[in-house]
Amino acid sequence: MRIGELSDATGVSVRLLRYYEEQDLLVPERTPGGQRVYGSDAVAVVRRIRALLGAGLPTRVIAEVLDCVCGSEAEIEPCLSPLLVARLDAIDGQIQDLQGTRSSLAALVAATEGRQLATADRA
Structure with missing residues (x-):
């Protein structure tokens, strides 16, 4: 899915999704034309990021621990x-x-x- 579709699916602005990418929280693939393409798990990843931010964790910490989050945004390892x-x-x-x-x-x-x-x- 493209960045606009991910934004629509999550309610997170395109600008914020780009910020998550800058912080190494969200990693899209790129088309030959350079456009971002997100995998099928991107919606769940964005929801996990939002849940961790909501719990008061800074993005630098989230980048270190995001792999420990699984399932829904409430499930953690x-x-x-x-x-x-x-x-x-x-x-x-x-x-x-x-x-x-x-x-x-x-x-x-x-x-x-x-x-x-x-x-x-x-x-």
Whole structure:
């Protein structure tokens, strides 16, 4: 199938499909005229890429592990498990950091609002 057909089948723009190719995530064959031609598995590959991107993996990591994904976009081989666990741990750490930051900011906002109320009461 050609790139436009792959775009239609996956809902992914032609520009993004070209980006996936630049990142070595998607490898088309070329016609003698230089046009991209994708194999029958290309739709599944694009869906896997989208699922991995949706899980927060950067394209450089996806390029390394894409061969470990099989079947539907939700099926993975055991070789991916440590990577996914590490990514999940990193996200949990970011959430904790953000919760701490949010608490600090909320305290500052509360203190500021308290000062504004006290000033308004004096007026």
